[in-house]
Amino acid sequence: xxxxxxxxxxxxxxxxxxxxxxxxxxxxxxxxxxxxxxxxxxxxxxxxxxxxxxxxxxxxxxxxxxxxxxxxxxxxxxxxxxxxxxxxxxxxxxxxxxxxxxxxxxxxxxxxxxxxxxxxxxxxxxxxxxxxxxxxxxxxxxxxxxxxxxxxxxxxxxxxxxxxxxxxxxxxxxxxxxxxxxxxxxxxxxxxxxxxxxxxxxxxxxxxxxxxxxxxxxxxxxxxxxxxxxxxxxxxxxxxxxxxxxxxxxxxxxxxxxxxxxxxxxxxxxxxxxxxxxxxxxxxxxxxxxxxxxxxxxxxxxxxxxxxxxxxxxxxxxxxxxxxxxxxxxxxxxxxxxxxxxxxxxxxxxxxxxxxxxx
Amino acid sequence: xxxxxxxxxxxxxxxxxxxxxxxxxxxxxxxxxxxxxxxxxxxxxxxxxxxxxxxxxxxxxxxxxxxxxxxxxxxxxxxxxxxxxxxxxxxxxxxxxxxxxxxxxxxxxxxxxxxxxxxxxxx
Numbered sequence: 242x243x244x245x246x247x248x249x250x251x252x253x254x255x256x257x258x259x260x261x262x263x264x265x266x267x268x269x270x271x272x273x274x275x276x277x278x279x280x281x282x283x284x285x286x287x288x289x290x291x292x293x294x295x296x297x298x299x300x301x302x303x304x305x306x307x308x309x310x311x312x313x314x315x316x317x318x319x320x321x322x323x324x325x326x327x328x329x330x331x332x333x334x335x336x337x338x339x340x341x342x343x344x345x346x347x348x349x350x351x352x353x354x355x356x357x358x359x360x361x362x363x364x365x366x367x368x369x370x371x372x373x374x375x376x377x378x379x380x381x382x383x384x385x386x387x388x389x390x391x392x393x394x395x396x397x398x399x400x401x402x403x404x405x406x407x408x409x410x411x412x413x414x415x416x417x418x419x420x421x422x423x424x425x426x427x428x429x430x431x432x433x434x435x436x437x438x439x440x441x442x443x444x445x446x447x448x449x450x451x452x453x454x455x456x457x458x459x460x461x462x463x464x465x466x467x468x469x470x471x472x473x474x475x476x477x478x479x480x481x482x483x484x485x486x487x488x489x490x491x492x493x494x495x496x497x498x499x500x501x502x503x504x505x506x507x508x509x510x511x512x513x514x515x516x517x518x519x520x521x522x523x524x525x526x527x528x529x530x531x532x533x534x535x536x537x538x539x540x541x542x543x544x545x546x547x548x549x550x551x552x553x554x555x556x557x558x559x560x561x562x563x564x565x566x567x568x569x570x571x572x573x574x575x576x577x578x579x580x581x582x583x584x585x586x587x588x589x590x591x592x593x594x595x596x597x598x599x600x
Numbered sequence: 601x602x603x604x605x606x607x608x609x610x611x612x613x614x615x616x617x618x619x620x621x622x623x624x625x626x627x628x629x630x631x632x633x634x635x636x637x638x639x640x641x642x643x644x645x646x647x648x649x650x651x652x653x654x655x656x657x658x659x660x661x662x663x664x665x666x667x668x669x670x671x672x673x674x675x676x677x678x679x680x681x682x683x684x685x686x687x688x689x690x691x692x693x694x695x696x697x698x699x700x701x702x703x704x705x706x707x708x709x710x711x712x713x714x715x716x717x718x719x720x721x722x723x
Contacts, residue, residue, distance in 0.1 A: 257633065272691070273662055274637045462636055462663055526640040530665065551662055552639045582658070582665075 245290035246383050250447050254458050262353030264291035266461050273462035277554040280430050280467055284389035285459035286450050289429075293356035293379040294438070295349040295363065299372040305339065305347060308366040308503060310486060312496040316341050321410040321427055324494055325486055326362055327504035331511065332482035333489070335359050336474065338427055340412040348412075348423075348438075350384070352476045366503060383443035387450055388434030388459075388467075390598070395453045396435055400424065409433070418446045429464065431471025432598055469549050469560065472520060472594030478531060478548045479518055479562055488514040488564065490593070516545055516564045519571060520595060521579070521588040523559035528552045529579035529586060535563050536578045536585070544569040547579065553595060560595045561588065602714075602723070603628060604695055609717035612669045615695060616711060623708075625671055626699040627659065627690065630721045636661040638690045643668075643679040643701060650674045650703050657700065659690065674705035 242265045251258070256267035267288060269276060279285050297305060302314035311324035318341050326334045335355040340348045351359040356379055363375045387396055397404045402415045402424065412425040423438035439446055451458055465475070474480050474489050485508060486494055495508055523529070529550045534543040550561030561579070565571060571590050578585040603609065608616040613631035617624040632638065640660040650656055650670035657668035679701050683689060690698035712720065 257636075268663075269636060272637050272688075274639070274688075277662075466662055526660075527642070528640075528660065552660070554639075554662070 243291070245288055246443055247288045247290065247447055250444055251288065251458075256458075256460060259461060261461055262291055264353055266291055267458070269460040269462045270458045273460065273466070274554050276457055276459040277463040277466050279457040280389045280432055280459060280463065281555055282390065283455040283457070284387060284391040284395055284453075285430070285457050285463070286447070287386040287388065287459050287464060288383075288447070289386050289436070289464075290383040290443070291353035292384050293351040293353060293359065293377070294382045294384070295351060295360055296376045296378050297347045297349065297363070298345055298374050298376075300370050301345050301347050301373060304367070304370040304373040306499050307369070307501060308363055309337070309339070310495045310502060310504060310508070311339075312499055313339055313341070313347065318343055319411055319413060321412055321425060323410075325491070326359055327486070327508070328362070328482060329503055329507060331485040331504040331507035333476075333480045333484055333486060334362050334482065335476055336480055338425075340423075340425060342412065342423075355476060381440050383439045385437045385439065385443060385447060385450065386428055386430075386434060387437065387456070388428045388430040389432050391455055392432075392434045395456060396450070399449065399453075404435075418449045420446060422446070429471075429473060430467040431473070431594065431596055432467075465549075466551050466554055469551055469562065470553055470555055470594065470596035472562070474518070474562070475549060479564075484564075485511065485514060487512055488517045490518055513567065515567060517567055518548065519563050519565050520591045520593040521547075521550075521561040521563050521577065522556075522591045522595065523561070523579070523586055523588040525559070525586070526552055527581050527584075527586055528559040529561050529581050529588070534580045535565055535588075536580065537569060538576050538578055538587075544577070550579075555596050559586075559588070603630075603717050605714045607695070607714060608711035609714065609720075610669070610671050610711060611720065612671075613721075614669065614671055616671055618708070621704055622677065623672060623674070623703045623705050624699050625668075625701050625703060626694055627666070627668075628717070628721075629694045630723075631666065632691050632694045632698070635659060635666050636663045638687045641683040641687045641690065641700070643681075643683070644676050646676055646679060648676050650676055650701075652709055668700060670703065671711070672703060672705045672709055673707055674703040676701055677704045678702040
């Protein structure tokens with residue numbers, strides 16, 4: 242298993258670890274629920290160095306318009322975009338955040354477990370782009386996410402850029418603790434926050450950020466409950482190669498007005514999947530978990546399965562994302578039942594996200 | 601936290617305190633730590649029958665679901681209903697206020713000593 246460069250810091254903090262995407266990652270430092278709340282109310286610090294970084298240069302915008310489903314040529318320097326890479330059947334290879342660093346330079350952040358698949362798929366699409374270079378820089382970057390409503394005021398005094406003008410889904414070069422870093426205003430928690438790209442030893446920056454008043458170290462357990470409350474998909478649960486972006490309610494990420502891109506034909510031919518993701522909210526404290534079957538009330542034939550489910554620490558009710566039949570007649574407010582280890586538990590279809598931060 | 605010497609243990613990471621004909625059952629610190637923060641505990645009804653190695657309840661954390669196995673045959677005489685409101689007591693005080701059930705046992709199977717359990721979890 243791989244370790245991040247912050248392993249010694251996590252050990253010092255008494256972290257428990259879990260395997261994730263081939264990496265040994267901190268799952269929690271103390272109480273995962275306290276960590277969850279600290280991100281919702283103050284500021285949480287995550288080591289997400291397991292994420293993959295891939296840099297694309299040379300004819301980069303033309304290449305990415307072809308290789309990915311969005312129109313990357315359209316975004317300005319210093320801006321970011323949430324997108325996906327699909328196979329020629331329209332199946333999702335991974336979901337990505339793509340940052341435009343310069344006219345002809347992009348940084349792609351992919352999921353740890355998909356690092357090689359994404360890198361390989363990009364390389365396989367290079368044939369018509371002789372000038373394009375795709376470089377896997379995952380080994381050189383540590384990624385630290387600082388998330389929560391107090392992040393901006395805590396991070397602001399420590400960097401040489403004005404964070405108030407760095408918009409949501411933007412990236413800027415900055416100096417932090419004497420080191421050159423990239424600061425991206427992106428995240429996976431449903432809160433405002435920043436993701437900090439550090440090359441070299443990130444320990445000093447980690448220590449400096451953690452020493453700020455109100456900052457808590459946070460593990461992957463709360464990252465999971467935070468992203469689920471925010472209705473964000475996780476590859477391997479809500480997204481996989483058998484699903485298209487339409488199944489994940491992310492059809493709007495696709496730009497069919499591009500001349501060609503990998504997956505275009507298949508996606509255009511099938512805009513209405515047999516199943517798609519729904520948000521479900523229950524009552525009580527028993528949460529339906531991944532793979533539990535969902536039924537229309539009183540029925541015996543399953544209409545799909547939960548992809549992720551948890552007792553929401555913020556809302557204090559069970560919430561779930563579920564991949565359900567589009568012909569089951571479900572709409573907002575519809576009642577369904579989850580089979581929670583032999584007991585039917587009532588859930589209702591609700592709007593996503595489950596949780597939205599105040600502005 | 602060390603595994604208390606006055607308790608007996610199972611391979612399913614439960615501890616048992618034997619007092620006369622009553623066995624108090626909980627999960628060990630090791631098990632509680634592995635589950636993560638516990639958010640819901642489903643306990644059997646008082647008066648119901650406990651059967652050795654049969655599931656008699658569930659413990660849910662944010663990440664996962666753990667099953668409670670009855671460590672012996674007998675009758676459930678009491679459950680820790682305080683856990684309805686404060687399930688995290690299982691994390692806070694697994695060998696004390698986080699106890700789960702009391703069983704009036706009819707027979708006792710072989711149980712692990714604290715030394716044997718220490719060895720099982722590598723302590």
